[in-house]
Amino acid sequence: MPVPPRDREPDPPPEGAEKPPREDLAKPAPPTEGAERAPDAAAGTATPEDAYAAALREAEDRWRRTLADLDNLRKRHAKELERQAASESARTAAAFLPVIDNLELALSHAAADPGAIVEGVRAVRDQAVNVLERLGYPRHAETGVSFDPAQHEVVGVVQDPDAEPNTVVQVLRPGYGEAERQLRPAAVTVAKRE
Known part of the structure; x- marks a missing residue:
């Protein structure tokens, strides 16, 4: 019975011809544990594991920078809120200064004409109500x-x-x-x- 062509041994090369490299010698040796992989010297390219490690380092770097930016934004926002609250308090207090001035004026005239104080206090109350209305x-x-x-x-x-x-x-x-x-x-x- 003849042997099928795929199961038979290849013909030996002619005398003086270079032998093809053996397949088991052409494969690179697996890296030893703990050794860092270097770029493939023959091809001049990095192995896929090196590319993944570089991408991971880049992603970690971007993550750390984003985290720092977020922390800076949070601090800047907190300072802005404090400035806004202080500004609003000052605006509200300034709106009531004329009310206090008119109360003091009414009190200073109370001794001269006690009946006029009622009219003065009523005017000051109306002024304070007007300030509250302007504030919403x-x-x-x-x-x-x-x-x-x-x-x-x-x-x-x-x-x-x-x-x-x-x-x-x-x-x-x-x-x-x-x-x-x-x-x-x-x-x-x-x-x-x-």
């Missing part, structure tokens, strides 16, 4: 309006035949601000249902 906190002290739990705090319930049920009969303490931005709700008494 309008005053709410209306009677006869429907009770709104977002703007009113009930401190008493009364029976009033002239008032509609569930309406504000008396404002004991005015409220300032709107529903989302409220300094305090108005303290009111409400007419109850019969």
Whole structure:
């Protein structure tokens, strides 16, 4: 029985011809443990493991730089918030300086004409209410309006035949601000249902 061509031994090379390299000698030896891989001298290129290590080092470097940038941004943002809060406090305090000046003026004239002090205090109160309104906190002290739990705090319930049920009969303490931005709700008494 003839041997199939793929299973037979190759013909020996003719006399004087160079022998082809053996396959087991052409393969590079595996690296020893702990030895650093060098670029392949014959090809002049790095092995895939070296490329992966370089990419990993680059990614770690970018990660560390990004982390440092994020920390610097956080610190810069905290300082900016402190500056904004200080600026807002100064603006609010400056808005009330004329109110204090007028209170002192009213007190200095109290000895000369005691009746004039009431008019002066009323003017100063109106000025302070105006400052709060400019800062975004309008005053709410209306009677006869429907009770709104977002703007009113009930401190008493009364029976009033002239008032509609569930309406504000008396404002004991005015409220300032709107529903989302409220300094305090108005303290009111409400007419109850019969």
